[in-house]
Amino acid sequence: MAVGRVLLVLGVLILLFIPYLLWGTGLMTARSQSVLRAQFKADQHRAGVTAVTTPPAKTGAPATVAPSMPDPPVGSAVGTIDIPEIGLSMVVVEGTGDSQLQQGPGHYVNTPLPGEAGNSAIAGHRTTYLHPFYNLNELNTGSPVYITTTQGKFQYDVVSSESVSPNDVSVVDATTSPELTLTTCTPRYSASQRLVVHATLVASALAHPATPASGSGSAKSGKGPTSTELRAEQAATPTKSWALATLWGVAVAAIVIAVWVGARRTRRGARALVVVGGLAVWLVVVFGFFQSVAPLLPASY
Numbered sequence: 001m002a003v004g005r006v007l008l009v010l011g012v013l014i015l016l017f018i019p020y021l022l023w024g025t026g027l028m029t030a031r032s033q034s035v036l037r038a039q040f041k042a043d044q045h046r047a048g049v050t051a052v053t054t055p056p057a058k059t060g061a062p063a064t065v066a067p068s069m070p071d072p073p074v075g076s077a078v079g080t081i082d083i084p085e086i087g088l089s090m091v092v093v094e095g096t097g098d099s100q101l102q103q104g105p106g107h108y109v110n111t112p113l114p115g116e117a118g119n120s121a122i123a124g125h126r127t128t129y130l131h132p133f134y135n136l137n138e139l140n141t142g143s144p145v146y147i148t149t150t151q152g153k154f155q156y157d158v159v160s161s162e163s164v165s166p167n168d169v170s171v172v173d174a175t176t177s178p179e180l181t182l183t184t185c186t187p188r189y190s191a192s193q194r195l196v197v198h199a200t201l202v203a204s205a206l207a208h209p210a211t212p213a214s215g216s217g218s219a220k221s222g223k224g225p226t227s228t229e230l231r232a233e234q235a236a237t238p239t240k241s242w243a244l245a246t247l248w249g250v251a252v253a254a255i256v257i258a259v260w261v262g263a264r265r266t267r268r269g270a271r272a273l274v275v276v277g278g279l280a281v282w283l284v285v286v287f288g289f290f291q292s293v294a295p296l297l298p299a300s301y
Contacts (some may be wrong), residue, residue, distance in 0.1 A: 009256055015287065020290045021128050025102070028291070029130040032103035040077035040150075047150040049207040055146060056155050056205035063204045066115040066151035066179045071107075075100055077112060078107045078268040079149035081122065088134040092147075096123045098295050105132050108172050110180040114180065115154040115204060121172040121181040126188055126195075128294075133184035136195055137161070145180060145199050152206040156199035163193045171192035171196045245296060248289035255282045 044050075056063075072078060074095040081091045085116035090115075096106040112118040124133035139145075143158040156179075163186055164171060171194075172181055178201035186195035259278030266274050 017290055018179045025128045025267040026130045033091055036077040036093060040091055043150050049150050056203035058203045058262040063201045066206060068116050068147055079147055081105055083214055085143045086138055088132055089261055090132050092122055102129050103126055111172055114149055115151050117178050119179045119181055123183045126184045136184050139197055153203060154201060154268045155203040157202045158197055158199045160196045164196055166191060166194050245292040251285050252289050
């Protein structure tokens with residue numbers, strides 16, 4: 001009888017974990033996006049930038065790139081990314097570690113910021129954490145991608161897409177022309193390959209046009225991040241903890257036992273209140289348990 005109850009609880013946890021990954025993770029990302037969006041607006045205000053809402057105009061000449069600036073701190077807002085063709089509008093966070101990608105699309109460290117000369121690269125989840133790049137495969141040649149930073153608003157047009165090995169970091173190598181690279185996992189619900197979308201800068205509206213860099217300016221660094229740097233960045237995330245997951249798991253089990261014992265010792269009339277109250281507490285603790293378990297799973301964008 002006891003074994004049956006244990007198996008039943010485990011089965012319920014597994015069934016709940018699937019919708020948590022697909023939809024529950026979005027609750028955390030939505031909260032992070034609100035914080036990041038407020039931070040970005042504050043950054044614009046401090047920089048004396050008025051929000052640009054209209055797309056930059058194409059002139060036929062090479063787009064003017066923004067001056068090279070230091071990367072913002074990891075975990076802070078870089079700017080916004082808007083892709084009308086797939087209904088995407090989110091804030092980009094600095095870094096591509098687990099904890100950063102849980103907040104939204106992440107800018108690869110050691111690549112130029114969007115709008116600058118060189119190859120700016122952004123990664124995003126495909127099926128979890130609001131799945132910003134869920135429909136990235138639907139972009140076609142010429143599809144516009146708009147990036148807004150404190151330096152202005154920039155339009156990139158898609159030129160190509162490809163699938164590569166997850167270990168192929170050459171797609172974020174430095175380039176001599178201003179480009180944007182978007183990466184995510186493919187196929188959906190798998191990390192066996194990486195979908196890579198390449199786009200080029202076609203128009204810009206600088207917030208401070210008096211001090212632009214030339215359209216063929218040099219990239220921020222000679223190379224993009226190496227595979228070692230990317231692994232180190234992801235390993236540095238503070239959210240991976242077997243000890244924390246174990247503690248949450250013990251709490252889940254303890255509540256189940258407490259509710260079961262309490263229901264057995266309570267008169268029939270009040271038993272339903274004990275079960276309902278215990279279930280509410282259990283669900284809250286289960287959510288915390290899932291939050292600690294999800295980062296322990298194999299990395300998947």
